[in-house]
Structure formats: C-alpha cells, structure tokens
Amino acid sequence: MAKPFPILGFDVGGTKVAVSLVLSDGTLVASSRVPNKEREPDDVLPAMVSAGKSLLADAGIPREELKAVGVCTPSPLDFKRGIVMAPPNMKMWKHVPIRDFLAEEFGVRAFFDNDANASGLAEWLFGSGVGVQDMLYLTMSTGIGAGVIANGHLLRGATCDAGEVGHMILDANGPLCNCGLRGCWEAFSGGRAIAQRMQRELADKPNSTIVKLAGSLENIDMKTLSDAVLANDPYACAVWDGMMERNAQSSPSAPSPSSAATSS
Ligand SMILES: [Zn+2]
Structure with missing residues (x-):
C-alpha cells in the first residue's frame, strides 16, 4: 500500500x-x-x-x-x-x-x-458511514446543514445546495433567519440563533444561571446552555426542550402540525 x-x-x-x-x-x-x-x-x-x-x-x-x-x-x-x-x-x-x-x-x-x-464525505469514507450506500450527515453548529450520500454518491444538486436542510421552513411566521426567510429550522435550533435568543431574553436577568455560567451576556453560547441544562436550570431546560421539539419536527417521520390542526 x-x-x-x-x-x-x-x-x-x-x-x-x-x-x-x-x-x-x-x-x-x-x-x-x-x-x-x-x-x-x-x-x-x-x-x-x-x-x-x-x-x-x-x-x-x-x-x-x-x-x-x-x-x-x-x-x-x-x-x-x-x-x-x-x-x-x-x-x-x-x-x-x-x-x-x-x-x-x-x-x-x-x-x-x-x-x-x-x-x-469524511464520515462516509472514514467514519460511521463506511460501506453504506445511503446516508445523511447532519451538522448542527452555528448553522444547520446536511451532506447527503445517495446510492453511493455525494449529492450536490445543480447549484451545490443539496442538503440545505437548515433553511427548511417549519413555521412561516417564526423568527427571522439570517437567510432572510422566517421560521427556518436554523432560526429555531441553530447555535447562533439559540445564543442570540438567550441573550435577548436574559438581557435584564444578570442573576440567571446561564448569565452567571457564561460570565457575561455576550459569552452565552450552546456550551453555556448545555451546562445549565446539566445543572437543571428551568429556563435552560425549557429552551432545550423547545429546540428538541423543532428538531423532531424536522424529521420526515414526524407528524405534520398543520395536518393535525386541519383535522379538527
Ligand atoms: Zn433560513
């Protein structure tokens, strides 16, 4: 070799x-x-x-x-x-x-x-995807994206935008996303969006667990959130649960909230 x-x-x-x-x-x-x-x-x-x-x-x-x-x-x-x-x-x-x-x-x-x-590609060639023909790699960081391996090939799409799942709209009246649309998955669950939301909501709460853990409002990030969840902080747990609900909503197998609403 x-x-x-x-x-x-x-x-x-x-x-x-x-x-x-x-x-x-x-x-x-x-x-x-x-x-x-x-x-x-x-x-x-x-x-x-x-x-x-x-x-x-x-x-x-x-x-x-x-x-x-x-x-x-x-x-x-x-x-x-x-x-x-x-x-x-x-x-x-x-x-x-x-x-x-x-x-x-x-x-x-x-x-x-x-x-x-x-x-x-890296996960497919060297990680947990070795040997499979179809897989989805989901990245959740500042933003949310996906790499799609379909039938043994990386799917790029005509404009290299295949797998841009972070901008699937979960609620057309939801929070404004960095891309200009409203209610994208990333606007609910992206690291930056979550951090900005907590900074906004905790601006006048200097004694909250999250602000104390972060040291300052500007330092609040996903790490602070997960630390606060581990410390059982009720606000952090509520933010976390809301994020997980949106993540579940993004799954193709999740029931659509709109179809549930129209059945009444
Ligand atoms: Zn977006």
Whole structure:
C-alpha cells in the first residue's frame, strides 16, 4: 500500500476556521483554529495560511511533501469556480475565490466544497458511514446543514445546495433567519440563533444561571446552555426542550402540525 501523504484541511465556519494537518488515510496529525467571528476575509485568509504552515513546520513535514489542500465553507458557493459567495453566517465574506487563493499560497492542488458535503464525505469514507450506500450527515453548529450520500454518491444538486436542510421552513411566521426567510429550522435550533435568543431574553436577568455560567451576556453560547441544562436550570431546560421539539419536527417521520390542526 502506498505511504499516506500529508494534506491540509480548512473548515471555514461562522465563528472559527478549523485547520487540520491530516494524512490521506484519515489520520489526524495536528489541528489549530483561526478566529473568524465578524472578521474580514482579508484578515482571515493570511492567518489561515500561517496556521497551515505552522502545523507543517511543527510536524517536521517539509512544504514539498504537502500533496493537496482541502477547504470547505458554508453555502452558498460557486463549486465549479471555487468561490464562497455570501453565507448568511459570514456577512463579511462575499465572492471570495478561496480555493485558488489556497492553491496558489501552498503551491498544490486545492479542493473545495460545502462544509456539510465535506463532513458527509469524511464520515462516509472514514467514519460511521463506511460501506453504506445511503446516508445523511447532519451538522448542527452555528448553522444547520446536511451532506447527503445517495446510492453511493455525494449529492450536490445543480447549484451545490443539496442538503440545505437548515433553511427548511417549519413555521412561516417564526423568527427571522439570517437567510432572510422566517421560521427556518436554523432560526429555531441553530447555535447562533439559540445564543442570540438567550441573550435577548436574559438581557435584564444578570442573576440567571446561564448569565452567571457564561460570565457575561455576550459569552452565552450552546456550551453555556448545555451546562445549565446539566445543572437543571428551568429556563435552560425549557429552551432545550423547545429546540428538541423543532428538531423532531424536522424529521420526515414526524407528524405534520398543520395536518393535525386541519383535522379538527
Ligand atoms: Zn433560513
């Protein structure tokens, strides 16, 4: 079997870029993070390159041995041209030719895809999806997305938007989503939406468990929520249950609330 070769991976998200040095057999050698919250791509891109070069140097791998770079970003994106278009959770990133930038900086071929597709592929090739023909990889982070493997192929769709399940509308009169629509699944259960909701609702409750756990209103996130749930905080448990109900509503097997309502 051929010796595994090194690859750099960049997972660009709404709060951070996860940078990984991996081997082609799926082994993770090392990883680091670059902050990407409210930051311009002009600042983040060079920091990504530095982080990648540091990982290589720390692992004692000469640049010439690097065989490829993989990068993924949230949708929408131009898959063919390697451009991240204007993801709702990354307001400052507009039409950034990220694939070719990284290819040029590292002098190797760069591969680009939607983050949920890339995660789905990884899970299929190296994780719990090995050997199956059909699977759905669900990512729940700042936003919500899915990578769909159908009949042994990654499903991209005509505009690389297949699996954008986070923007399925669960309630047309629901909260405003970052995408501009109302009541998307992500607007109910996405990490950012939940954090913003708690910050809004707890703005005048400095003594609440969640604010105390977070240290400040601005620091409230999903980690704070899960910590507060484990501490049996009633407000946190109510937020958690509401989120789980919306998650269940998104499942194809869940009964539709509208069909139940019309039967009366
Ligand atoms: Zn949406």
